[in-house]
Amino acid sequence: MANYSADDVKRLREATAAGMLDCKKALDEAEGDYDKAVEIIRVKGLKGVTKREGRLTSNGLVVAKVQGEVGVMLELNCETDFVAKGERFIALGDELVEHLVSSKSADVAAFLSSTMANGKTVQAVIDEGNATLGEKIEIRNVAVIEGPVGLYLHKTSPDLPPQVGVLVSLAKEAAEVGRDVAQHIAAFAPRFVNREDVPADLIETERRLAEETAIAEGKPEASLSKIIEGRVTGFVKEVSLIEQAFAKDAKKTVKQILDEAGTAVKAFHRFRVGQ
Template sequence: MANYTAADIKALREATGAGMMDVKKALDEADGDSVKATEILRIKGQKGVTKREGRTTSNGLVTAATDGGVGTLVEVLCETDFVAKAPRFIELADKVLAQAVKVGATDADSLLASTLEDGQTVQELLDEANATIGEKIEVKRLARIEGPTVVSYLHKTSPDLPAQIGVLFASEGGDDAVARDVAMHVAAFSPTVMTREEIDADVVENERRVAEATAREEGKPEAALPKIIEGRVNGYFKENVLLEQAFAKDPKKSVAKVLDEHGAAAKQFVRFRVGA
């Protein structure tokens, strides 16, 4: 019988992120030698990397960093929530974010192709983690924005998981407090655009057609249709356009109104939700 303890199993699991049965098998094969067991896990794990390429990654985390007028937001995905909350995975995501900031990456592809200090690329780092942890791991999205003021906000949808929603918000004027309030609003109300002008004209026209058809189905008077249609289209804007949404902390005011009262102007935002 291999010479190892429950503490050895725990230590190797924490170091590699691998499953318990895989760790026990590796320790058995290595006769309790944790260094050899780690190598066994890597070798066997690498054989399964290709097989895992088609798997679905619907769990993971978002992480962000801001430095002066630059913000970086990264989404790192895995297959299960068990791995998502493991220290090994969280440390990996932190390393990926640090590299994104260092090289000024603007998208996932450029980040994955960048080279770390040890000579391996970020993609190779993920493949190695894929091998030891035993799950498909990928950088799904990356965003980088700039502005006079850039703040980030990370939100946990479950207390035992890392952040699942991440926001970057760039503004000019005002202060960090109002900028952070707006970032928190974006996390909660998930606007899709900053202004109504950014919404495709075909989308607006379709909303108008739906509003008219619905009003007619409800038997609304013909004379009232234009006003009803316009009201419902404006309602669509208020649901999707950041500056027209009712502000989370004061629903009687729009986000635009709150920013204006603080002498601030919105410049850009981005919002990621894990798996969305």
């Protein structure tokens, strides 16, 4: 019988995020040798990577970094919150975002195929993460933005890493306003900077839905046009950042806050884990 303790099982589980039974089996096979048990779990994990391809990755983290006037952010996903809050998964996110700073690959496919300082591609490092952590790991989103940059990361639970992240590109440096606007975007989830950015087909879809809803509600035919346009206008304001009421001062719009600071939002990215 292999010679190992409950502490050895706990240590192996914390290091690899493998299940308790898998850790015990690995220690049995390794005859109590911890390092060998780690390798056994890793090898078995690599063999199981393809089996995990269809699994859902609804947990994970958002990690970001601003260096000079360049901001980068990525969403790294996993299957369970147990892995998401583990040191190894968080360290993997930090390692990947550091590479994103240097590679500036704004496309997921391009980023996955880029080569890291260790000579491995990002995809190879992700595959190793799959093996070591025993779960499907994937990068869902990446963003690269030039600034000045505002950044905000939000934890939806104190025991988890950030689940929401926002990068904002400003026309002129305004650090406090940049962070405040990024925080506003995290909370209110606008889809576009201003109404001119809203696609015409999206507006037409909203107009059709507004008409169908108004008719179903039995609104007078003479008032339909006004009601429909009012609802479409409301929709456009709702999805346009600069027209939203500012989170920290609802008496002002985001545009007014930006104007007072002498700046404007050129672009933004908002990631939320699993969305």
